[in-house]
Amino acid sequence: MAEDLTITRNTSKEEQYQSIIPQIEALLYGETDFIANLANVAAALKEQFNWFWVGFYLVKQEELVLGPFQGPVACTRIKKGKGVCGASWQQAEIIIVPDVEEFPGHIACASASKSEIVLPLIVNGEVIGVLDVDSEVLNKFDETDKTYLEQVISIILNK
Template sequence: MFTQSSYSGNSEEQYALLAKQLDALLEGETDTIANLSNASALLNQFLDTINWCGFYLHKNEELLLGPFQGLPACVHIAIGRGVCGTAAAKQETIVVEDVHAFPGHIACDAASQSEIVVPITIEGKLFGVLDIDSPIQNRFSDDDRKGIEHFVQVLTKHLSF
């Protein structure tokens, strides 16, 4: 199994390689669920010290659980509620160092201590969010944010509504 610590180079180089791997993995596949499934599996394999990695999709004016790696999760999240709903409403990445300090945090896994949520937009429309949780506080650095946002940019080339 390859994890982030298995990749050579600095964090930026590691994330660049991960994005290339994602692009190659999804090349030629048009099924959205298959692509999200492989994307969550690839990220879950790459990232150290995480306990949940997956997608919530924007459907019927809410976020609905999509492909993920980890323990069973909340199925429905209202736009504007919790970290995922807030990132979706603002359409901006949110990094939370301590989920217990985030007002309205939705605790699907009691082990989660920190979180990053990156919105996914296609042609200016909200498609969903990528949600990653960690069992340690302050897990996600600015390098992680940049790398995961780039990962999402590559992913959107392989998604459609």
Template sequence: MTAPDRRVTPDTLPETVSAVVAGEGDMIANMANIAALIFEALPDLNWAGFYLVKDGQLVLGPFQGRVACTRIPFGKGVCGTVARDRQTVVVPDVHAFPGHIACDAASASEIVVPVVMGKELLGVLDIDSPRRDRFTDRDRALLEAVVAQLVQALSPRQ
């Protein structure tokens, strides 16, 4: 699939993700493109990407943004909490989240969505913003739908 010819917006993100992942079963390739699309489509972000489960912890995967934390233990910070609990978490103010890991001091709010295929946790989608209260219920639904598209696109070989 070639890159879309027009700017991606929140309204066009689902259809664009669908087109980009269609027929592509490689998890890393799809995550890389999805991170780029989210970073372009959603305003006021300073980081968008994935952490992958490896050896019982989260390890940095494809992303857009500043340098990030490389490894996050399950149960630590927002990403580790989502990995442990397998439920989306929206954090309006990261400085109020107990145990928040500050990979980028500019981050003020965060949303993290688990990536689960069947019963297996593959990783998490992590989105950060320098603006407090950045993420809405609409963003939550949108990003959960994007993760569902990713999981659907992955081939059985993954």
């Protein structure tokens, strides 16, 4: 099912999330294919917020493997504990990085990336992947992003 999103950019970040989240729910409604849903979520978030990179890495054996994303080409495989994504996987926690240059072991998939937020996708107590969002602006992500992106993850995982 094709959907047109209503993009709102001249409002607060919170209002933008409040606008896009019901649209994401509608976009995923009735679709059971996990990869298709990840692809549409990445596209919807990229369109709404115009972030540098939005995408998913999925746990396959002992690595995170690149999944659906929007943005420039990316690292294909990430080891557990390596970089922000690998750390989020290992710790099963959300990580907000105001300046990626200050994060020990940061993996520079794209030099234009300046700040990042990574959220684990947890099913039955096990991390199955991560949502990775990068910005070319320092200190772009905060508790508002954390709160609303957790809601997005919940929508995805409860399909």
